Amino acid sequence: MADKYKYWNPILEKLPEDQLRNLQLRKFKRIFRWAYDNSPFYHNLYRSTGIEPGDIKTLDDVKKVPKTEKSMLREAQGKEPYPYGEILSVPLSQVTEYRQTSGTTGQPVYHPETWQDWEWSAESWAYCLYAQGYTAEDRAFLPFVYSLFIAFWAAHYALEKIGCEVIPGGGMNTEARILKIRELRPTALLATPTYVLGMANTARNKLGIDPRELNIKKITVAGEPGAGIPGTRKRMEDAWGAKVYDQAGATEIGHWGYDCQEQCGMHVNEALHLVEIEDIDTGEIITSPGRKGKMIITTFDRYAHPCIRFDSKDIVEWSSRQCECGRTFRLLPGGVQGRADDITKVKGVLLAPTAIEEVVRDFVELSDEYEVSVTKVGDIDAIAIKVEILPGHESNLETIKMRLTEELRLKTNLRYDIECCSFGSLPRFEGKARRFKDLRNKEH
């Protein structure tokens, strides 16, 4: 078995659970002490609740530490030491890289990296990529905008670290990227799920190229739920004839989760992070498998901008499965299943947008694109979905609508106003897609 799977660090990745928890406790104490001593933001936060580094004696004590969230980081930034504010825990002169979040949920959060922290970012991605079979034999294509948003920047450096040949596919449109892939014959591709599907469509429909003929062997997706949604993963794998693997991370947190070659869920990199799952309603820490909650995460080894008990809003659950790969890092089935701030009540029913994607992407007659909008008609919520019918299936429109109505009702307990659009009429996205629009607040 040892030869079948790849480990960036077999010692840590297969560490017996008692030793892993012990390591996590020691590392939590270390970063907590660091933040307390070096970040005025954290120092004041902890002083205000009366907790001190010496109070952490067991992993159970961790829950006494106040949580942080994105709004707190936003509020702290824009001040001295400019622009990071009092979270910054190293002298400004040690900062060598500026990064920021995508801004999907509001004002981007600024993120400073020292050279050491940036090495760490690449290191954490290396765990992921090596587990997915990347080696020095690979040539990887990164079709993203190399810009302020962190996106796949650290993946680029991790690929270099592993020894892969990296093709930085920025500064090109989708057609040019596909032609460059055909020209240079990379073996691997890294992008958002939306863009992986979008590239395949562009190759087929605008360039007349079957993506399967481009000989990409593996694809790593990040930035959105996608590989964790069976229908979406299948679409990507079918379109490219490649294995598709998931990765999870965020600018503030780093790269904390990855599929291995077994593709049976996302491993949490528990040597570099402490993940707690919190019940959304009660705040109780969930330790048993099968109960969904939001992820509270601590990053152990990043010092300039510590991330301690950060409320990521990602919806996850523990798996009861032990992965065949031999890693002792726990699994999250389906990876990130959605975001707590995306879950909304429609007609009194809790709805996660990823549930809609699971249904739509299982219909072979529909394209990859769809758009959901929630509005209010009088006092009553209304939910509508636009889907695209693939060419050749137009004559079955009424049957498709009936089946879609039924499948959506079964999955989400809601009845939708369905509009079938012609192929190519819905918006296409290059980065993170925004397919769910809640228009109720705007109307009132």
Add this chain to the structure above:
Amino acid sequence: MDYKVKEMAKQIAVIKKSAIKLKELSCGIQAVDKNTERILASVKMLEINISDLIKV
């Protein structure tokens, strides 16, 4: 497989000590200081991967 964690950790400490000593000897030569800082960043990754198992 038996990994030689303690021996590796010892060698990592030697590299770190050597890099710090090199920086002390540099008299501020930037070509030495800055490249040594990068070595030390890599040493930290070795510590995270190996040395932390025995000495956090």
